[in-house]
Amino acid sequence: MAQIIKMVLIYPRWEKLKGQTTFNLPPHGPVVMAASLPEYVDVSFTDENVEEINFDEECDLVSISMMLSTQVKRGWAIAAEFQKRGKKVIFGGISTMLHAEETVEHADSIFLGESEGRMEEVLTDWKNGKLKKIYNYMRDQPPIESVGPARRDLYKRELYNHKGVQMVDLFHASRGCRFSCYPCAVSYLGGRVFRPRPMERVLEELATIDNNRLFIVDNSLAQNKEWEMQLFKEMIPMKKKWISHTIEDDPKILDLAAQAGAWYVYQAVFDTSDYIKERVKRYHDYGIGVEGTILLGLDNQTEDDMKRLIDFLLEIDLDLAEFTIMTPFPHTKGFDDFKRQNRIFDWDWDHYNAGQVVFQPANMTPDKLQDMYDYAWRTFYQDESQESKMMRLFTKVMMKEMDDGTWKPRDRSLTNKSFGKDVVRNF
């Protein structure tokens, strides 16, 4: 029998955006990676966003999983603490891939690419004292069939609970993306070929999730109509309720999505066209809510354009809106363009939170863009707060659950807790 290896898996914290309702969702990347570890690895997971790291926890090896650019500097600092204690630290995850050249300077090893079928090699090297500085599987993706159910048993569930309400579980049904969206690095990270997981594997994983509410985190479900329709058909009997990115704009598919439990979708709103207005209406016609995602600071936007866009959002009856500032994340077209134009003035990755201006906008000063971002949040939520709008969406999902008998009351033992901390009530 192989010797048990004790691995500590860390997800670094990041600074949340001020003024916005903070929710801590159970992170997906670390538990997907953990599922690819051999059985002889005893892994414990710490999400620093909801709990403190015990740097003195007994372990053989430390792994740090990072998703956001705003996690990388904290990840490097965490690595230094463990390295001081003589531990080897290996980094992986999306932002390790985006910031690989810098991260390798802080790591004993970095893993680039997808981990399924690869971790045995890494651990054998470590056991033999031959851990490589870089494991580069960027061009060698594992068979999509090998992606198994994520290790959600590693979550400390009570830490992802707000006043007794369990947060959604994250789930993925595919990898890769055939689109080339301006601010997005997904095609670099997961490849430009859409790789759906076999349906039986998707259903197998869905069945293991003890949560009726999900966030399907695939970049876009609108990549292959046949697959999308099959996915929704198969999901109908499961009665899950879910959030996702864009769904194909097709009445048949929207109908199936609604039957399969579509709760609300994230829909990018770039302009004030009738197409967007009708798109949002079509979602609503099928009982699917819409959270608009609005990117501010694009080169074609003036201050007036932004104001018109915000007025438009109020007219089209979006359920929620999320405003972000254009941010040139590495390996995006935005990064290439701004770099060539010498417009990036802030290289502090902690500021790459999509709420802070790090580049010179085309049609206004950075300060003005920052003001417009604040204006957008303030204006959209001036008549009804974000929390209140969220509550309305939440009520909708509860009603759907009551209709199909899947509703569960909140956990009364946690009504005075929010993400593991005591709730302070101001009467």
Place this chain on the structure above:
Amino acid sequence: MHVDEKYYDEIFDFEGEWNLRSKCGLRIKDYGDRKVVIVTELYQDNPGSSITYGAGSLLEQICSAKGLDYRKVIYLECNPDTDSKLSFYDEEYFLTEFEMVDGKLINPKYTRLSDEQIKEIVEI
């Protein structure tokens, strides 16, 4: 978002960052002692690194494959017009110049070219 073939004469396969298999459009204009190399971003038909991330390494790979001397090359990066309604997918050309340090072309400097400047360099 396919890129019109008018932008290139061939698809050039190159090794991008972290050895990623990557592709770009390539056109080489031969003016005797002066060669103009135009690399075009292929967006969804490029499975790996962008031409801008390819940078000096891409030029080195082109010179090696085509027997060119980088010192005699005028190197242009092209963002092709993709007929997108989003203005940041419009056509743009950048003159890209590198420094040779320890046998590597690094530190790219970019100059966006006007239509007139492009015509001065090459008749596309």
